[in-house]
Amino acid sequence: MVKYQEIANEIRQRIKMGLYPVDTLIPDQITLAKEFDVSRMTMKKALDILAMEGLIYRQRGAGTFVMKNALAHPLDAPAKEYEGLTKQLKGQQLTSQVIYFNIEFPSQEVMDQLMLKESQPVYKIIRLRSVNQEPYVIEHTYMPADIVTGLTEDVLLGSIYAYLKEELGFVFGGAYRKIHADKASEYDQKYLECGEHDPVLEVEQLVYLKDGRPFEYSRSRHRYDKRSYTVLEVSNNS
């Protein structure tokens, strides 16, 4: 762990503990740099992290303030969406049922999304995932078999992402997501146990490795009463 991250963690704690109260100035960068015995550049880099998180804001000429709404934020780093449900719902009972698992040649849509040729087979997976015994989401997932190797039904019953990270050593780069509302298909109704006219929240997702190779294309269809998608957008015009 590098210096600026450690300092950011320490300051985050101070805000959380109320040592730097909401809506007040915190010490200036030079003072803080002296306290932590680092250069001012490094100190600023630590504060940059907290500004990205929406905990502080800085005004040239005035100083650095704790955001009025700082304590409304989730102050522990939240799990990334693409890291999978297993991590997001830690603490709750998550079970997975494999509805479909096969390998096949990709359709035109899947070829386009995953940047594949027709000769490159993909795994097709449909999983129903339940939280505390109640149906939560149906995931329709495609993964290129030459990138994601050695997938088995056993892996699908647990966390695919843990497998990719720990067994295959994948480093994730990010994800592109599209969130829609849709009508429930008969398939949705059957597995999510929702009403005929219940809407469904669909998260369509392309997940990339660090080098930009897409390795997952999925559509996750959620019960509308069990899931919403949240975003924090922080502007960076200094």
Place this chain on the structure above:
Amino acid sequence: MVKYQEIANEIRQRIKMGLYPVDTLIPDQITLAKEFDVSRMTMKKALDILAMEGLIYRQRGAGTFVMKNALAHPLDAPAKEYEGLTKQLKGQQLTSQVIYFNIEFPSQEVMDQLMLKESQPVYKIIRLRSVNQEPYVIEHTYMPADIVTGLTEDVLLGSIYAYLKEELGFVFGGAYRKIHADKASEYDQKYLECGEHDPVLEVEQLVYLKDGRPFEYSRSRHRYDKRSYTVLEVSNNS
């Protein structure tokens, strides 16, 4: 405009033009720093921007690559969600109909969201916004009257955000959003002209000024066939 932003713009152009082709190495930081006649730190800061945008990725020991999917991204900076429809839908015909406009004391929910006391009145606004003559979204908006001053129906017919920025000099800090799917209410059906069992995509949004004061709480309900919400998530574990 500062140096690192200008350099980032230049490199972005080179990627766009194919001068630095997809999935190849670009020159190393020292070479680029010499070319642009800046220090290596400044050069790195320029590349940081492009990495945040998902255009390049860097591997310690190896070099800096153009992402395989770089050209799939929208290469012109997209309008921020909270900057309003007027900016997002530039080029299309956007019309606004004011369904309701009044000032009132806040409900408990609005007080909580906007961090107000019961004595601080809020504007309540309902607008139907149509794109190319077709209903697109109903916005239910609350704004504190002591922050957003001098609102009139004339302003509502155009862009509230242009008014806030240009007339009141607001600097936006960011927004917290929650995206749901919901059933269409009778109200939705009437104004969005959607079917009884059509779902609706709701974007619930709290928008903040740079100092963290919330100045807008809104629920925007969209026709499910006209709108989806997109997100790019870039991981930053170097």
Place this chain on the structure above:
DNA sequence: AAGTGGTCTAGACCACACC
């Protein structure tokens, strides 16, 4: 071993807010 990107420094100058 050589080359790459990441971190960190000590100091300089600038833009801006406040008094």
Place this chain on the structure above:
DNA sequence: GTGTGGTCTAGACCACTTA
């Protein structure tokens, strides 16, 4: 004018990949 944060520098050292 004083003090704040933002930018930029020239150089150092480290972690890592590749050969």
